[in-house]
Amino acid sequence: MMAKKREKLLEVKGLKTYFFTENGVVKAVDGVDFDVYKGETLGLVGESGCGKSVTAFSIMRLLDYPGKTVGGRVVFEGENLLEKSEDGMRKIRGKDIAMIFQEPMTSLNPVFTIGYQISEALKIHLHMNDREAMAKSVELLKKVGIPIPEQRVHEYPHQLSGGMRQRAMIAMAMSCDPTLLIADEPTTALDVTIQAQILELMKALLQEFNASLIMITHDLGVIAEIANRVAVMYAGKIVEYSDINTIFHFPLHPYTFGLLTSIPRLDVELKRLDAIPGFVPDPLHFPKGCKFNPRCRFATDKCREEEPPLVKVEEGHLVRCWHVDRVKEEVKNGLLVGV
Amino acid sequence: MAKPILQVRHLVKYFPIKKGVFRKTVGWVRAVDDVSFDVYEGETLGLVGESGCGKTTTALTILRLEEPTRGQVIFDGKDITKLKRRDMRKMRKGMQIIFQDPYSSLDPRMKVKDIIAEGMLTHNMLNGRNVYKRVGELLERVGIPADYMNRFPHEFSGGQRQRVGIARALALEPKIIMCDEAVSALDVSIRSQIINLLKDLQNEFKFTYLFIAHDLSVIKYISDRVAVMYVGKIVELADKKVFFDDPLHPYTQALISAVPVPNPDYKKKRIVLQGDVPSPANPPKGCRFHPRCFMAMDICSKVEPELVEVKPGHFVACHFYDKKGGNS
Amino acid sequence: MKRTLRKLFSNVTSLIGILLLLFFVVIAIFAPVIAPPLSDDPYNTPRMSWDINPQPPGFPMSDNIRFIYDTMGKKVKWNKAIFGTEGGGYDIFYALVWGTRTAFKIGIITVASSMLIGLFIGSISAYFGGWVDEVLMRITDIFLSFPFLVAAMVLTTILGKGLDKVMIALITFGWMGYARVIRGSILSAKEETYVMAAKALGIKDGRIIWRHLLPNTIFPVLVQGSMNIGSMVITAAALSFLGVGAPMGYADWGQMVSFARNWIIGAPGHAGQYWYTVFYPGIFIVLFVLAWNLIGDTLRDILDPRLRGEL
Numbered sequence: 001m002m003a004k005k006r007e008k009l010l011e012v013k014g015l016k017t018y019f020f021t022e023n024g025v026v027k028a029v030d031g032v033d034f035d036v037y038k039g040e041t042l043g044l045v046g047e048s049g050c051g052k053s054v055t056a057f058s059i060m061r062l063l064d065y066p067g068k069t070v071g072g073r074v075v076f077e078g079e080n081l082l083e084k085s086e087d088g089m090r091k092i093r094g095k096d097i098a099m100i101f102q103e104p105m106t107s108l109n110p111v112f113t114i115g116y117q118i119s120e121a122l123k124i125h126l127h128m129n130d131r132e133a134m135a136k137s138v139e140l141l142k143k144v145g146i147p148i149p150e151q152r153v154h155e156y157p158h159q160l161s162g163g164m165r166q167r168a169m170i171a172m173a174m175s176c177d178p179t180l181l182i183a184d185e186p187t188t189a190l191d192v193t194i195q196a197q198i199l200e201l202m203k204a205l206l207q208e209f210n211a212s213l214i215m216i217t218h219d220l221g222v223i224a225e226i227a228n229r230v231a232v233m234y235a236g237k238i239v240e241y242s243d244i245n246t247i248f249h250f251p252l253h254p255y256t257f258g259l260l261t262s263i264p265r266l267d268v269e270l271k272r273l274d275a276i277p278g279f280v281p282d283p284l285h286f287p288k289g290c291k292f293n294p295r296c297r298f299a300t301d302k303c304r305e306e307e308p309p310l311v312k313v314e315e316g317h318l319v320r321c322w323h324v325d326r327v328k329e330e331v332k333n334g335l336l337v338g339v
Numbered sequence: 340m341a342k343p344i345l346q347v348r349h350l351v352k353y354f355p356i357k358k359g360v361f362r363k364t365v366g367w368v369r370a371v372d373d374v375s376f377d378v379y380e381g382e383t384l385g386l387v388g389e390s391g392c393g394k395t396t397t398a399l400t401i402l403r404l405e406e407p408t409r410g411q412v413i414f415d416g417k418d419i420t421k422l423k424r425r426d427m428r429k430m431r432k433g434m435q436i437i438f439q440d441p442y443s444s445l446d447p448r449m450k451v452k453d454i455i456a457e458g459m460l461t462h463n464m465l466n467g468r469n470v471y472k473r474v475g476e477l478l479e480r481v482g483i484p485a486d487y488m489n490r491f492p493h494e495f496s497g498g499q500r501q502r503v504g505i506a507r508a509l510a511l512e513p514k515i516i517m518c519d520e521a522v523s524a525l526d527v528s529i530r531s532q533i534i535n536l537l538k539d540l541q542n543e544f545k546f547t548y549l550f551i552a553h554d555l556s557v558i559k560y561i562s563d564r565v566a567v568m569y570v571g572k573i574v575e576l577a578d579k580k581v582f583f584d585d586p587l588h589p590y591t592q593a594l595i596s597a598v599p600v601p602n603p604d605y606k607k608k609r610i611v612l613q614g615d616v617p618s619p620a621n622p623p624k625g626c627r628f629h630p631r632c633f634m635a636m637d638i639c640s641k642v643e644p645e646l647v648e649v650k651p652g653h654f655v656a657c658h659f660y661d662k663k664g665g666n667s
Numbered sequence: 668m669k670r671t672l673r674k675l676f677s678n679v680t681s682l683i684g685i686l687l688l689l690f691f692v693v694i695a696i697f698a699p700v701i702a703p704p705l706s707d708d709p710y711n712t713p714r715m716s717w718d719i720n721p722q723p724p725g726f727p728m729s730d731n732i733r734f735i736y737d738t739m740g741k742k743v744k745w746n747k748a749i750f751g752t753e754g755g756g757y758d759i760f761y762a763l764v765w766g767t768r769t770a771f772k773i774g775i776i777t778v779a780s781s782m783l784i785g786l787f788i789g790s791i792s793a794y795f796g797g798w799v800d801e802v803l804m805r806i807t808d809i810f811l812s813f814p815f816l817v818a819a820m821v822l823t824t825i826l827g828k829g830l831d832k833v834m835i836a837l838i839t840f841g842w843m844g845y846a847r848v849i850r851g852s853i854l855s856a857k858e859e860t861y862v863m864a865a866k867a868l869g870i871k872d873g874r875i876i877w878r879h880l881l882p883n884t885i886f887p888v889l890v891q892g893s894m895n896i897g898s899m900v901i902t903a904a905a906l907s908f909l910g911v912g913a914p915m916g917y918a919d920w921g922q923m924v925s926f927a928r929n930w931i932i933g934a935p936g937h938a939g940q941y942w943y944t945v946f947y948p949g950i951f952i953v954l955f956v957l958a959w960n961l962i963g964d965t966l967r968d969i970l971d972p973r974l975r976g977e978l
C-alpha cells in the first residue's frame with residue numbers, strides 16, 4: 001500500500017507546545033517528530049492526556065491562550081506552517097489540511113444547516129457561487145453515504161444521528177479535496193457497528209482522494225485497522241515510531257509492549273491481563289528521567305536519571321528507551337501474544 | 340449447575356415522552372421491553388449492546404432505582420418488585436452497582452472514608468469506631484493506601500476513583516454486583532488493572548457479576564455467559580465460547596465482526612451493517628433488527644421473534660432459527 | 668496579562684468588601700463603648716435637644732436635657748452631637764452606631780430565615796418531584812406574583828408598626844428566590860450518579876438531601892443570600908420610608924433616612940442646610956450594601972472555580 005516513491009507531505013520536527021497555566025507550565029507536547037508521506041495513514045496513538053489533540057491543534061495552529069507552540073517546525077509541502085501569516089494559514093485550513101473531531105455535535109454549528117456549513121468552505125476556498133456550492137454539498141453528502149442527501153442538506157446537525165453527523169463532518173472535511181486529513185478520535189464516541197461504517201468510509205475516501213491521514217486514537221484496534229505507520233505517544237513525546245507490523249509484532253518500547261499485553265482482545269484467549277502498573281503522570285509533575293520509569297519493569301537507575309532520546313533501532317523504527325535490548329529479548333521469547 | 344441468584348422475568352421499563360405546556364405523555368421510550376434472563380451464583384453474565392439499547396436501564400430497574408413498568412425480579416428467591424420502599428432499602432445491601440463515570444459517581448464534598456463508610460453505617464454493619472478501620476482494609480484491598488481515606492475524590496485519578504467506587508460496593512458484602520460500564524471510561528492501561536481487580540475480588544469473595552459493557556473484547560475476557568441487547572430486547576444469550584465462536588443471531592455476528600482487533604494480520608470477514616440503530620421510542624415492527632438485517636425474510640417485518648432455546652443454554656430471538664422461519 | 672489584572676482587581680474589590688464588613692462588625696460589637704447608651708433600651712436614641720429642627724454637627728447637649736440625666740443619676744460620657752442631630756434632637760452619631768446592630772439584625776435574620784424556608788421547600792420540591800413539586804411550586808408562584816415591596820408593606824400594615832413586623836413581612840415574601848435557586852441546582856445535582864449510588868446503598872431520602880445534595884448545591888444560595896443581606900436593609904429602610912417601619916428615635920438607619928425627608932430641602936433660602944440628616948445614614952446604608960455585595964462577589968469567585976475544578 002505504501003507508495004514506492006515516498007514523497008514527504010508533512011514533516012513535524014521538534015514540535016513543542018506548552019500551556020502556561022496558573023499552576024505552572026504544562027509541557028503538553030514536548031519535542032514531537034514525525035513525517036507523513038503522500039497517500040499514507042499515520043496512526044497517532046496514546047492514552048488520554050498524552051498530547052495527541054494538542055499536536056493536531058498545533059499543526060493547524062488552532063491553539064488559544066494559554067497554549068503556545070514554543071518550538072519546532074511543521075513543514076507542509078515545503079513550507080513551515082509555524083512561520084506563515086494568519087491569513088496564509090486560513091487559506092490552508094479547510095482546504096489543504098482538514099480536520100475531523102471526536103464529537104461532531106460540538107464541531108458543527110447548531111444554528112446552520114449541514115448544507116450551509118459545507119457550502120461555506122466551498123465558497124471561500126473554491127470561489128463557488130451559492131448554487132454550485134449547494135449542488136456540490138449534495139454530491140459530497142451522497143459520497144459519504146448519507147441517504148436522501150437532497151433533503152439532508154437542509155437539515156440541522158441535531159436532526160442527524162451521531163453516525164450521520166460524523167459522515168457530514170467527513171463530507172465537510174473532504175469538500176475542498178485536502179491533501180492531508182487530521183482525524184482526532186473520529187470514532188471514539190460512536191458505537192462499534194457505526195465505527196465500522198465510518199472506518200470503511202474513511203478508507204474508501206482516502207483511496208479515492210489520494211489523501212494522507214493522521215489518525216489520532218487511543219484504540220490500538222482502530223490503528224491496526226487503518227494505519228500504515230504508527231507513532232506511540234506517552235507524556236508529550238513520541239516513544240516509538242514504526243510501521244504497523246513492527247509495532248504490533250515486534251514492539252521495542254516497554255510502554256507499547258505493555259499496552260499490547262494488557263488489553264483484552266477478541267483474537268486470542270487471555271488467562272490474565274498483564275496490566276501496566278501505576279497511572280499516567282500528571283503533566284505538572286512528570287518524573288525525572290524517562291517519563292515511563294515509575295511504571296516500567298525494565299527501569300534502571302539510568303532511566304530514573306536521564307531521559308532517553310528517540311533513536312533509530314532499525315530502518316524506519318525509532319524507539320525512546322535505554323534498554324531496547326532487554327525488550328527485544330522478551331519479544332523474541334514469544335511473550336507477546338498474538339504473534 | 341449452580342442455582343440462579345437473580346431471575347429476571349418479562350422485565351419492562353417504559354419512559355414517558357412528555358410534550359407541550361401540559362406535559363402530556365405523547366409516547367413511550369421502550370427502554371427495556373420484555374427482558375428475561377437468569378444469573379447464576381458465582382458467574383459473570385456479560386450484557387453487551389450499543390448505546391441506548393437499554394443496558395443501564397435494565398440494571399437500574401433490577402435494583403429498583405428505576406421502578407419497573409412490568410415484570411418480576413427475583414433475587415435470592417424473593418420477588419423484590421413487590422417490596423415496600425423500606426424493605427427495598429434493606430434489600431439493597433445484597434445487590435450493589437458500580438457505575439461508569441468515576442467522576443460523577445462519588446460525592447465531591449465527602450471524604451473518601453465517609454463515602455465508603457456510609458453504606459455500612461446505614462445498614463448497621465459496624466459502629467462508628469470500627470467502621471474506619473474496615474474502610475482502611477477495603478481501600479488496601481482495592482489497591483489504595485489506607486491513609487488516603489481522608490482525601491476528597493478530586494484528589495484521586497480516574498482509576499483510583501473507580502477503585503473507591505468498587506470499595507464502596509464491596510463494603511456491603513453484596514451477593515451480586517452490577518458493573519455498568521465500570522471500565523469503559525478508563526484509560527487503556529488503567530482499564531486492565533481494574534478488570535484484573537474485579538476478577539480477583541470475584542475469586543476471593545465469590546461474587547456474582549452482571550457485567551455491562553459495550554466493548555466486546557472486555558466482555559469476552561471477563562464473562563462466563565454473554566447476552567446481547569438490541570433496542571430494548573435480548574436477542575441472543577449463550578455461553579461465552581459458543582457466543583464468540585458460533586454466534587447465531589445476525590446482529591451478534593455483525594457486532595463481533597465490527598470490533599477492531601489490535602492485530603494487523605487478523606483477517607476476518609467484516610459484516611458492515613447499513614443504517615443506524617433505531618430509536619427505542621419508535622422501534623421497527625416485527626423483528627427490531629429487520630431494517631438492517633442481511634438475512635431478513637418476509638415474516639421479519641411482521642412478527643416479532645421470541646427468545647427461544649435453540650440448543651441447551653443457547654437462546655436466540657430470530658425467525659431464521661425457529662420453526663416458522665423454516666430453517667434450523 | 669488581562670487575567671492577572673482581572674484577578675488583582677477582583678482581589679482589591681474583595682479586600683475592600685472584607686474591610687468594610689469588618690468596619691461594621693467592629694462598630695456593632697463595640698457599640699456600647701463607642702456610644703454608651705443613656706437609657707435602658709440602647710436602641711432608644713438619646714436626644715440632644717427638644718428642638719423640632721435638626722441641629723448641625725458639633726451641637727452640644729442642651730442644658731435641660733443634661734439636667735434630666737444628672738438627676739436620673741446617669742453619667743453622660745459625651746455631650747456633643749458630632750454628626751449633628753435629626754429633627755427632634757436625636758443624636759445622629761449614636762443612632763448610626765446602634766443602627767449598625769439593627770442593620771445586621773435585619774439583614775441576617777431575614778436572609779437566614781428566608782433561606783431556610785427556601786432551602787426546605789426547594790429541596791423537597793426538587794428531590795421528590797411529581798405532585799409534591801407541582802404543589803410547592805404553585806405556592807411559590809403565588810407568593811412571587813405579589814410585588815415584593817407592596818406585599819411586604821400591606822403585611823406590615825396588617826401586623827402593625829415595628830421592625831419585627833417588617834422582618835416577618837420580608838421573610839414571608841423573601842424566600843421564593845432561594846427556593847427556586849436551590850430547586851434548580853438540586854434538579855441537576857440529583858441526576859449525578861453519586862445520588863444514584865447513595866440510593867443504591869439504601870440510604871434514606873432525608874439523608875441524601877442533607878448529606879449529598881445540599882452540600883453540593885448550597886453555594887449559589889449562600890452567594891445570593893450574602894448579597895441580599897445588604898438589600899434587605901435597603902428594603903427595610905424603604906418600608907420605614909413609607910411609614911410602616913421603626914418608630915422615630917429608634918436606632919435604625921432606615922428610620923433616620925425616612926424622617927430626614929422633611930429636612931432634605933432645607934429652609935427657604937438655605938437649600939441643603941440639613942444635609943447631615945440624610946448624608947450620614949445614607950452613606951452608612953450604601954457602604955453596608957456595598958460590603959455585602961462585594962462579599963457575595965468574593966464568595967462566588969472563591970467557590971465557583973473550585974467547584975468547576977472538582978467536578
Ligand SMILES: Nc1ncnc2c1ncn2[C@@H]1O[C@H](COP(=O)(O)OP(=O)(O)O)[C@@H](O)[C@H]1O
Nearest residue numbers: 019026028047048049050051052053054055283
Ligand atoms: N487549555 C489547556 N490548558 C491547560 N492544559 C491543557 C489545555 N489543553 C490541554 N492541556 C493539557 O495538555 C495535555 C495534552 O492534552 P491533549 O492533547 O488534549 O491529550 P490527548 O492525547 O488526550 O488528546 C494534557 O495533559 C492536558 O492537561
Ligand SMILES: Nc1ncnc2c1ncn2[C@@H]1O[C@H](COP(=O)(O)OP(=O)(O)O)[C@@H](O)[C@H]1O
Nearest residue numbers: 354368370389390391392393394395396397619
Ligand atoms: N430517565 C429516562 N427518561 C427517559 N428516557 C430514558 C431515561 N433513561 C434512559 N432513557 C432512554 O432509554 C433508552 C435506553 O437507555 P440506557 O438504558 O441508558 O441504554 P444503555 O445503557 O444501553 O446505553 C435510551 O433511548 C435512553 O434515551
Ligand code: SF4
Nearest residue numbers: 290293296303321322
Ligand atoms: S528508558 Fe528505562 S524506564 Fe524508560 S522505557 Fe526504557 S527501560 Fe523503561
Ligand code: SF4
Nearest residue numbers: 626629632639657658
Ligand atoms: S428475525 Fe429476521 S430480521 Fe430479525 S434477525 Fe432474524 S432474520 Fe434478521
Ligand SMILES: [Mg+2]
Nearest residue numbers: 052053054184
Ligand atoms: Mg484528545
Ligand SMILES: [Mg+2]
Nearest residue numbers: 394395396520
Ligand atoms: Mg449505559
